[in-house]
Amino acid sequence: MNELRELYQEVILDHGRNPRNFRRIEDADGEARGDNPLCGDRVHVYVKLDGAGGLGDVAFQGRGCAITTASASIMTELLKGRGEAEARRLFDLFHAVCTDEAFDPLDVPEEFEEELDRLLVMAGVRQFPMRVKCATLPWHTFAAALDGKATATTE
Amino acid sequence: MSPDSTPTLRPNYDVLAIREDFPILAREVFGKPLVYLDTGASAQKPRQVIRAMTQVMEETYSNVHRGVHFLSQACTDQFEAARETVARFIGAREADEVVWTRGATEAINLVAAAWGRANVGPGDRIVISTLEHHSNIVPWQLLRDGTGAELAVIPVDDAGEVDLDAYAALLADGRAKLVSVTHVSNSIGTVLPIAEMARMAHEKGALFMVDGCQAAPHMAVDVQALDVDFYCFSGHKTYGPTGIGALWGRKELLDAMPPYQGGGEMIAHVTFEKSTFKAAPHKFEAGTPAIVEAVGLGAALDYIEAIGRDAILAHETEVAEYARERLAAVPGVSVIGHARERGAIVSFTMDQAHPHDIGTIVDRAGVAVRAGHHCAFPVMERFDVGATARASFGLYNMKSEVDRLVEALDEVAEIFGR
Numbered sequence A: 001m002n003e004l005r006e007l008y009q010e011v012i013l014d015h016g017r018n019p020r021n022f023r024r025i026e027d028a029d030g031e032a033r034g035d036n037p038l039c040g041d042r043v044h045v046y047v048k049l050d051g052a053g054g055l056g057d058v059a060f061q062g063r064g065c066a067i068t069t070a071s072a073s074i075m076t077e078l079l080k081g082r083g084e085a086e087a088r089r090l091f092d093l094f095h096a097v098c099t100d101e102a103f104d105p106l107d108v109p110e111e112f113e114e115e116l117d118r119l120l121v122m123a124g125v126r127q128f129p130m131r132v133k134c135a136t137l138p139w140h141t142f143a144a145a146l147d148g149k150a151t152a153t154t155e
Numbered sequence B: 001m002s003p004d005s006t007p008t009l010r011p012n013y014d015v016l017a018i019r020e021d022f023p024i025l026a027r028e029v030f031g032k033p034l035v036y037l038d039t040g041a042s043a044q045k046p047r048q049v050i051r052a053m054t055q056v057m058e059e060t061y062s063n064v065h066r067g068v069h070f071l072s073q074a075c076t077d078q079f080e081a082a083r084e085t086v087a088r089f090i091g092a093r094e095a096d097e098v099v100w101t102r103g104a105t106e107a108i109n110l111v112a113a114a115w116g117r118a119n120v121g122p123g124d125r126i127v128i129s130t131l132e133h134h135s136n137i138v139p140w141q142l143l144r145d146g147t148g149a150e151l152a153v154i155p156v157d158d159a160g161e162v163d164l165d166a167y168a169a170l171l172a173d174g175r176a177k178l179v180s181v182t183h184v185s186n187s188i189g190t191v192l193p194i195a196e197m198a199r200m201a202h203e204k205g206a207l208f209m210v211d212g213c214q215a216a217p218h219m220a221v222d223v224q225a226l227d228v229d230f231y232c233f234s235g236h237k238t239y240g241p242t243g244i245g246a247l248w249g250r251k252e253l254l255d256a257m258p259p260y261q262g263g264g265e266m267i268a269h270v271t272f273e274k275s276t277f278k279a280a281p282h283k284f285e286a287g288t289p290a291i292v293e294a295v296g297l298g299a300a301l302d303y304i305e306a307i308g309r310d311a312i313l314a315h316e317t318e319v320a321e322y323a324r325e326r327l328a329a330v331p332g333v334s335v336i337g338h339a340r341e342r343g344a345i346v347s348f349t350m351d352q353a354h355p356h357d358i359g360t361i362v363d364r365a366g367v368a369v370r371a372g373h374h375c376a377f378p379v380m381e382r383f384d385v386g387a388t389a390r391a392s393f394g395l396y397n398m399k400s401e402v403d404r405l406v407e408a409l410d411e412v413a414e415i416f417g418r
């Protein structure tokens, strides 16, 4: 049961129940839809640029499990106000947290030390390989929105 | 229900003995005895099937219909005997009406491609229902897109039953060429009134095809009594191996259809100018077939028949109805689909938790359920759920396993709230 408790931490349950930035951005500069064909979960991610190479606003909508919803919610909080390049590096780091068995929090670059705690809440999915895609779907969708692609999938 | 018709007293149905036949049921998952409630996705295999397949490979294996040597004859005999077993199992008039396929998906694609290309044109209509698995939707969309035909869908009511008035309306103008529906819904368990629907289709000149995936393993099927035109099912859902399934079609329909794929095994004669084809069913079986798997499927059907499909149906119904009752009593749980006639499938959602999270949590308690859309997006949409958790039962399941599921849901409530 420990692994379950680690997966469903209070922070995740809270974001799952009360997702932040759960809305559409009408004048988004980028938006994409992400599908997880395995379970039918779907997220829409909206990105608004601030005109100075940064992310002015990031929001999402969709229907998904607690992991997908919480991951999307935490992602929007982490991304707002960041530079594009920095956002992509954060995605790489998040990906490592979710998938890399050898991931060592001590190796985290200095620039993201402050974000580490909020990334690590998702580390529990590593023990649930079938659920990794739930955690990464919002981020893939965000990357697709940045790249001007309309859709992303976990496949 | 009168006391003597209650199905609880069935001394002949020895579920513990049956479970002994399935080696995998003895294993543990995360330190707990496995509770396998995902038979709708694929059934576990009894020793009898494993042994039959091993026997072929160890003793009689060779290619079929090819050689003059001893093994080729022995193996062909077994392979064709399995076809006869399928024919008996579904009440076909003769074994030549049974075409081996990789499964139900290939069977439906075969009819859509071979029968469809020869018989469907612009303005014609193919009718399916809201309850279909994607494999009984997409092949017809491909046919529609290739021919200019129309694809129409019979709606279902809130209980999950097909709307027969709407169905009659789709047949009324006589443009429907073929109706293809599932016998039992894989997502919410509805049993469709196949005999009645087939009669309605025939009255208006349409053929009738049935996707029997979720019916063949659970109830007696008689294609002649149902008076349908095509019927198909998958081996792996009937306690047999993967990679094999069967399409049954009326002889005269199969004879009139062009081939599906070309290759060896299906030809009578080949020159570069022209090839002639064998008669059905071989016309539809290009290439070396799944020989070992066909024999395995034959063994699986023999196994089912030895227990008896009426006994299986009574047992599974009892377990599934118990599951409906117990699940409905769990706070926050809604059972989706309340058709009067229903199979051994119970789909549910829980207010507090997404089906995917339910699936993960009960898995850690050793309970395997399916969580997702069950390859039936339109059903999810109809009932306005993104996904459901689904417990589907087989001939080896027990009420005590339902109890284990319900206990595991308590852990879901523990995490997500009550």
Ligand SMILES: Cc1ncc(COP(=O)(O)O)c(C=O)c1O
Pocket: B040, B041, B102, B103, B104, B105, B106, B133, B135, B136, B182, B184, B185, B186, B211, B213, B214, B234, B236, B375
């Ligand atoms: C009702 C129904 N039809 C068709 C299929 C497809 O079967 P297969 O994948 O074995 O071809 C399934 C299996 O999930 C099913 O439940």
